Amino acid sequence: MLVKTRFAPSPTGFLHVGGARTALFSWLYARHCGGKFVLRIEDTDRERSTQPAIDAIIDSMKWLNLNWDEGPYYQTKRFDRYREVIDKLLAEGKAYKCYCSKERLEKMREDQMKAGLKPRYDGHCRDDHSEHDPSEPYVIRFRNPDDGTVAFDDMVKGHVEFKNSELDDFIIQRSDGTPTYNFCVVVDDWDMGITHVIRGDDHVNNTPRQINLYKALGAPVPVFCHLAMILGDDGAKLSKRHGAVSVMQYREDGYLPEALINYLVRLGWSHGDQEIFTREEMINLFTLDAITKSASGFNTKKLDWLNAHYMKTMPSSEVAKELVWHLNRLGLTDLSQGPNPEDVVKNYAERTHTLKEMAQKALCYYQDFEDYDKAAVKKWIKDGSVDILKDALESLKALDSWDALVIDKTLEDLAKRCEVGMGKVGQPLRVAITGTAMSPGIGDTMVLAGRERVLARIERAIAHFGA
């Protein structure tokens, strides 16, 4: 059997961490089985679906490198197909038009609640064959079986069973003629040959209704796998107030996609106590039976730790791609006036926690900075610093190779000559070149900045602090 999974987000907001985890698990399972992965945009709720949300979902999937084999399919482009299936269900008596007024439904609900019953549609229009004016509004309901049970063996939750008497005749087409989620999802999963439905457990209560619909359509019922929710650091359901929850926000905050993916795979799935997985390992090891039943807690510290790990261990060419995105975001579009971003990564991967921070620190190698950091100036620019800067300028100008080791040696000699510690040489130079007191080794810093820029900045600092 060809395994086919799908990710089916409703584009009503940005792709959040929970959605990304669902996408990842579906993608991993398809890849593990050598199957196919489908992306489907569930946009039938036209009021709440937006193009920016669709774009954000697609951008996030691409950034996370979760490639799809089919799609994106859009439900709004499949209305003819839904119409066809609804007509068939109506013709077979498996669905019916319901003309119940809002008032009637409200009254029924109130009466049921008063009697201590669970509110559910009473089937009033099931066998109503009275004439209706064509202008009279109606919805279309699915005729749910009255008796028996509907059961499924969820890959995470185990055996789940509902009594049909607890389910009512749910609406499959609204009065405005649009089909509903519970209906479209079944038609789509059937048409698209989905074998495994992996989704959040907020959908568990929809599943028995959907199974009854599959059966009514004579469609094969897929395997279900409902993922437990993700909790925030504080144990409450993960929400916006826990900080970044949209995938693109993590990108903006400077995380690598590999770090987020590795972080997400461990949210509800495990393989012994292994924490770090390459993508190949994840694909090889991922099975549905290793998904945990209990809710998983989000832990920002662990994500930070993974990010630091990937910044240091991934090929610098890969990390550099992400750095360039951040530099662009900071308004820097012309990188030709500075070092190769890979060299920035090599020098800064150990010194920064995020790509955002790295980009901010690297900006000074590509364009002039405005102000010197006040604390750095206070601490490192003292009597005598300007003389040292002047001395350094002359020694550096005399070098015929611009090499970190040669520069370091030259400045060490200078320190000895002036009978001061290296700090009194290196730090004022750092302030002059980067505006701050933090950068890689002074030779490396100067190589990153480039000869012309270093000499110009030392001159600028001499003029500024010497005045």
Ligand code: GLU
């Ligand atoms: N569109 C639904 C959602 O975003 C998911 C439906 C499904 O996976 O079955 O919650």
